[in-house]
Amino acid sequence: MGISSVCYQVIMAANYTQVCWVEKLYLNFTQIKKALMSAYLNSILYIIDIHIKYFTRVNVMNEFELLVMTSEAWLNTVLQDFSTFLIDHAANERKASAMALSMLTHYPDRTQLVTAMTDLAIEELNHFRQVIKLIQDNNIELQSDVKDPYIMQLRDNIRSGRDNYFLDRLLVASIVEKRGSERFALLATGLTDAKLQHFYQNLAKSESKHYLLFLELAYVYFSVDDVVPRLKELLKIESEIIVKLPLRSALH
Ligand SMILES: [Fe+2]
Ligand SMILES: [Fe+2]
Numbered sequence: 001m002g003i004s005s006v007c008y009q010v011i012m013a014a015n016y017t018q019v020c021w022v023e024k025l026y027l028n029f030t031q032i033k034k035a036l037m038s039a040y041l042n043s044i045l046y047i048i049d050i051h052i053k054y055f056t057r058v059n060v061m062n063e064f065e066l067l068v069m070t071s072e073a074w075l076n077t078v079l080q081d082f083s084t085f086l087i088d089h090a091a092n093e094r095k096a097s098a099m100a101l102s103m104l105t106h107y108p109d110r111t112q113l114v115t116a117m118t119d120l121a122i123e124e125l126n127h128f129r130q131v132i133k134l135i136q137d138n139n140i141e142l143q144s145d146v147k148d149p150y151i152m153q154l155r156d157n158i159r160s161g162r163d164n165y166f167l168d169r170l171l172v173a174s175i176v177e178k179r180g181s182e183r184f185a186l187l188a189t190g191l192t193d194a195k196l197q198h199f200y201q202n203l204a205k206s207e208s209k210h211y212l213l214f215l216e217l218a219y220v221y222f223s224v225d226d227v228v229p230r231l232k233e234l235l236k237i238e239s240e241i242i243v244k245l246p247l248r249s250a251l252h
Contacts, residue, residue, distance in 0.1 A: 061215060061219050062228070063212070063215070064178070064215070064231060064235060066175070066178055066179060066182060066235065066238070066239065067235050067236060067238070067239035068239040068242055068243055069182070070179075070182060070183050070186055070242075073247055074183070074186075074247060075187065075189075075190045076190075077247045077248065077249055078187060078249050078250075079190050079191075080249065081249035082249070083138065083140045084248075084249040084250070085249045085250060085251070086131060086134055086135050086138075086140060087135065087140065087142060087143055088146070088249070088250035088251055089131050089250075089251055090128055090131040090132055090135060090142070091145050091146075092148075092251050092252075093124050093125070093127040093128035093131055094124075094125070094128045095148075095151075096120075096124040096127075096210075097120075097121045097122075097124035097125040097128060098121075099173065100118075100120040100121035100124060101117070101121045103117045103169065103173075104117035104118060104121075107166065110221065112217070112220055113217055113220075113221075116213055116217060120210065120213065123206070123210075127203065127206070130199070134196075134199075146250075148250075148251075148252055149245060149246075149252070150179075150241060150242065150245055151176070151252065153241045154172050154175070154176065154234075154237070154241065155172070157172075157234065157237050158172060163222075163226075166221065167218060167221075167222050167226060167227070167230060168230065168234070170214050170215075170217050170221070171218055171227070171230060171231050171234050172234060173210075173214040174211050174212075174213075174214035174218065175211075175234060175235065175238050177207050177208075177210035177211035177213075177214060178207075178208070178211040179238070179242070179252070180207040180210075180251065181203075181204045181205075181206075181207035181208040181210075181211060182204075183251060184200045184201075184203045184204035184207060185200070185201070185204035187200050188200035188201045188204060218231075
């Protein structure tokens with residue numbers, strides 16, 4: 001082998017190494033590009049997925065209105081004996097907290113419900129503490145609970161059977177929260193004390209979120225075909241109960 005032949009082979013080997021290196025680099029670049037494209041596409045798909053879920057949820061979750069609005073007569077009754085109303089209000093907040101705890105105890109396998117009810121129990125108990133402070137600041141004496149005819153009659157309409165019972169509990173809770181929100185908002189319009197007015201306006205917002213929370217949970221665990229017709233029935237039942245309730249200085 002002549003010197004020129006050796007040089008030729010060295011040059012060819014060097015070129016081959018260079019080609020391999022370039023090919024490797026190109027391969028790496030192609031893989032990186034593919035990975036980036038994939039990540040980019042995944043991000044786009046993820047965003048689309050979120051939007052589909054959001055809009056589906058919004059479309060599916062039809063917010064509802066109560067069939068009967070609270071009368072001015074109720075507002076006047078409460079304003080005439082606000083101390084008695086406060087005692088009943090405190091009891092309602094405490095019972096709402098207890099109800100949330102009861103729900104999560106009853107359905108420990110439903111993760112979303114357990115998380116939501118834990119937060120709700122704390123929030124309602126915080127409302128209870130705020131009302132208790134109002135009661136104590138005004139030197140009002142707490143009294144033992146009086147049975148709530150509105151809640152009792154609604155409970156009588158909760159069906160038995162595992163699924164029916166669960167769905168009705170969620171929907172009744174949603175309606176009760178909606179009624180609470182409607183009444184707190186109305187009460188705020190009748191109060192003259194700015195601090196109290198602000199307190200009840202905030203409570204109305206808070207209870208409105210709870211109404212949506214229970215409604216959303218109903219749509220998490222049940223289909224639209226299960227929720228909508230039963231919700232309509234329960235709203236009708238609630239309206240019939242509310243118009244027949246005797247007027248008293250209480251939330252219901
Ligand atoms: Fe509350
Ligand atoms: Fe609430």
